[in-house]
Amino acid sequence: MKRFCFRALVVTSLTLLVASLVNISADLESSLGLDTLFQIRGNQHPPTDVAIVAMDEASEHRLGVGQDLTRWRGFHAGLIRQLQKQGARLIVFDLQFIQPHPADDEALTAAMRAAGNILLVECVQKFRHGDQDFYGREECSDSNSRPAISREGDSNIELPEQLVAMRKVSPTPAIAAAALDRTPFYLLNDAENASVREIWTFFDALAETPSLPVLTWFYYLQDSGQLDGAKQPLSAWLTERRRACKTMIDQPQAETPLERQIDRLVCDGDSRYLNYYGPPRTLRMESYADVYEGKVTDLQDKVVFVGRANRQFSPGKSDFFQTPYSDSRSGKMAGVEIMATQFANLLEDRFLEIPAPTWLVSAAFGWLLALLLIRFTGWPGIVLSLVFALVYAGTAIGLFGQRHWWLPVAGPLLIQLPLSWLLSLAWSRYDLMRERGRMLAFVRRVFPQWVGMLPSAPGQWTEAGHFAPASTEKDVSGLCLATDIEGYTSIAAQHSPREMWTLLNTYYQVLGHPVVSHDGVIADVTGDAMMAVWFDAPATQQRRAACLAALEMATAVEAFNLSSSLAPLATRIGLHEGDLTLGSLDAGSSSHYRAIGDTVNIASRIQGVNKYLGTRILASHSIAAELDDIVSRPVGKFRVVGRTEPVTLVEIVGLKHCGDAQPNEVHGLFNDGLAAFQQGRWPEAANLFQAALTRDANDGPSRFYLEKALEFGEVPPLDWDGVVVLDGK
Structure with missing residues (x-):
């Protein structure tokens, strides 16, 4: 048993180590495992309270703005009035109003103040090496690439790699003052071509600032009467509440599901894994020009996100990102869609959750796999392990679709499973060679003259030298x-x-x-x-x-x-x-x-x-x-x-x-009966054996001795010494 468990532990440890190293080096679980789970699950219905107004190709052509973002500023006031007329609950602009446009800003700020429900994004720039390496979105990067850190002396001296800085770039003062609230929304540079799977909820590097989708959700709760006691602006209130989470040891216990969701969001970590509903344009998306011209009339009580989201993907467009659903047909997803997806996840409380540490799940998978392969050697073990792996994969897919739980699949199925097969087969081969060696040693000890009769294999099973006569x-x-x-x-x-x-x-x-x-x-x-x-x-x-x-x-x-x-x-x-x-x-x-x-x-x-x-x-x-x-x-x-x-x-x-800490009751009665039987107390022994059979009618020794006790009770044996004499084999 110890050897069995030791082997299972060795196989589990080796496969887990290899899977962990591969996952660390290649991000296998995210780039392959998570994306595959999304593809298998397929599309899901997004909430109907979310809509996107897309600054798409058709709008560029109809409004005559082309791809120059600065020319859209003159249409935003009309869009806001149209959305206000329809009764949109909140209007969220995924646009950076950093540069002033005097010809358009007055009308825009007037429309924003009249609507009273406009939320704006603040740009986030992340700098390494001063102005030599920085990340931001759209005009935030193009127009504000000044160094975040002042350097004295020779400006050509490179800054160290670990020197990292982040800063916010706010809208113009007039536009910022006209908005209901504002806060950052940050995505990695799409030039890195990395899929967006995890999204910020708070920016701890920016003094615990909430992200724009989080801020939007809290304004949604406040507008619907579900959030009491919050003070505007909510961005400052959320920052204070998150700071309080880190300083308060004993916090009030949340009572309702919404309160528990709020506590998890504000206090637990600063990011979440997005639960995408499908490829780009799965969320409701309306053309900017259609909404502006009043052709869309059913946006009442909707949370409307406005931003660049081309209907037809065009290579080279900025602010587009890889997602688990991205392929050559669907293309990348616009940043505003990712923002709206995060808000939709908050609205439905359906972010992806990791129910247990990945290493722990992988270790449990590897342990059960190793037990099957070591207990059932050869093809039976491989077949059973394959069935177990299929059951695990089905469970992971089911939990992903039903509970939004993300269990590791790439490492266990693509690395641990085949590697466990190889290790178990190698160990079986080792056992075979060890047994052959033991047999050879036995023959050499007992029958050295028979060594030459054993089957041969290269390098083994042949007579090496001469054996002394035996x-x-x-x-x-x-x-x-x-x-x-x-x-x-x-x-x-x-x-x-x-x-x-x-x-x-x-x-x-x-x-x-x-x-x-x-x-x-x-x-x-x-x-x-x-x-x-x-x-x-x-x-x-x-x-x-x-x-x-x-x-x-x-x-x-x-x-x-x-x-x-x-x-x-x-x-x-x-x-x-x-x-x-x-x-x-x-x-x-x-x-x-x-x-x-x-x-x-x-x-x-x-x-x-x-x-x-x-x-x-x-x-x-x-x-x-x-x-x-x-x-x-x-x-x-x-x-x-x-x-x-x-x-x-x-x-x-x-x-x-x-x-097995408790003694077996049948065995205890039998032992007492056996002691009485060996001492010649036949009636007492018979009663004890009968009691044992009452509890277990199939107990053979109790039945045998009951018959003997009854027999000896009638005709006691001569010179009884407690030994039962058997006349047959």
């Missing part, structure tokens, strides 16, 4: 395991020799595997009986290995009988330890390897006692006496056929687990 037999102190098939004669009479040969050929493979896997040696197979031995190892190690092998043999035979179309082969097992002679017996021109000695005979007789007690595995008491991880119980003293000295036997019941 005898053909060896005396050892070992342990013997004997098996027998109950009712074999009647089973053989019902089938042809060919059918029995096929049945027994498979049966002995099943029976022999546990012996070999626990370092035993199969000494003899005759008809329906098999003999295995353990020797040349510490006594405790031999006893544990033999008990484990016996338990696994019993389990394997049960599984074999369920799968066999012929009669079940009920197998009895006996264990005994003592002196053995291992050697070959010459019969004519051939030699046969055997284990010889009284130990072998007693093991065979102990195996036969199972027939009387209705048990599967019996052993002499010394074998299980010091094995704390093996569950056993005494079953009495017996004088078997051909032996004058009695043997004290125990039943090998199973492995001891963590939950």
Whole structure:
């Protein structure tokens, strides 16, 4: 068991380490795993309260503005009035009004003040190396690339890479004063061609400033009467509340789902993973010109986002970004769509969540995978592990679609699964070579003259040098395991020799595997009986290995009988330890390897006692006496056929687990009954055995001793010494 768990731990650790390294270096889980989950899930319906007014190609042509953003300023006042007329709840401009336009700004600010529901974006610039390397969006970058940090001395001296600065660039004072509120919205430069999967909710580097979608959601809650006690401007109130989260140890417990959502948003982290609804233009999108000209009339109570969002993707357009749905057909997604998606996620509380650390989920996956591959070696393990991986993948897809939970899939399925296959196959190969080496060492020790008869493989299995003369037999102190098939004669009479040969050929493979896997040696197979031995190892190690092998043999035979179309082969097992002679017996021109000695005979007789007690595995008491991880119980003293000295036997019941702290009630009653039986208190013993059978009617030893107690109660045996005499094998 320890070796089994050790191997599983090694396979789990190695596969997890490789998967983690690949994920760190290639961002595999996001770039492949998350994107694949989105593609499999498909599109979902966005909330109807969100609409985008797109400054698209059609509007550029109809309004005659072309691609020059400065020429749109004169139309924004009319757009605001049209949206106000329709009753839009909030109007959010994803445009930077940084440069003043005196000819248009007066009308624009008047329309903004009249509407009273205009939210504006503040540009965020992130600088490295002063003005040599900075990131921002649209005109924020094009018109404001002045250095964020003053440098003294030679201006040609490069700044260190780790010197990073961020700053906000606000709209003109007049436009900022006319707006309801304003706050930044930051996206990475699309020139980096990286997919936008995670989005800022707060900018800790900008004094805990909330992002524009977060600010919009809070104004939406306030307008709908769901937010009480907040003070305008909400951007300042949100900043204060987030700072309070970091300083307050004991915060009031949220009572409603909305309060809990607000607490998570404000206090837990500064970013969220976006739950995209589909490719670009999945959210409702109306052409700027259509809205401006009054052709769209159903925007009442909508939160309207205004920004550049071309209907037909054109390479080279700025402010467009990769998403998990981006491909050559759908193109990139406009920044205003990403902003509206974040607001829609807030509105429905459906950001992607990671329910447990990725490494922990991957470790659990790898552990279960390793257990399957090590428990079921070869193709059965590979098939079962593949089924398990498919179940895991289906679970991950289902949770992603239903609960918005993101479980790792790329690392477990593409790295851990095949790597576990390779490691398990390599370990199986190692076990095979180790077993062959052990067999070769055994033959060299006991029968060196047979080394040349073993199968050859390159570099192994050949005689290396000359062996000193040795005898053909060896005396050892070992342990013997004997098996027998109950009712074999009647089973053989019902089938042809060919059918029995096929049945027994498979049966002995099943029976022999546990012996070999626990370092035993199969000494003899005759008809329906098999003999295995353990020797040349510490006594405790031999006893544990033999008990484990016996338990696994019993389990394997049960599984074999369920799968066999012929009669079940009920197998009895006996264990005994003592002196053995291992050697070959010459019969004519051939030699046969055997284990010889009284130990072998007693093991065979102990195996036969199972027939009387209705048990599967019996052993002499010394074998299980010091094995704390093996569950056993005494079953009495017996004088078997051909032996004058009695043997004290125990039943090998199973492995001891963590939950086995409570004693077995049936075993306790049986032990008390056995003590009374051995002391000649027949009525008391009969009552105790009857009580045990009342709790477990299938307890064979209790049934056997109940019959004996009733029999001896009527006719007591002469010279009773507590030993049961068996007249048959």
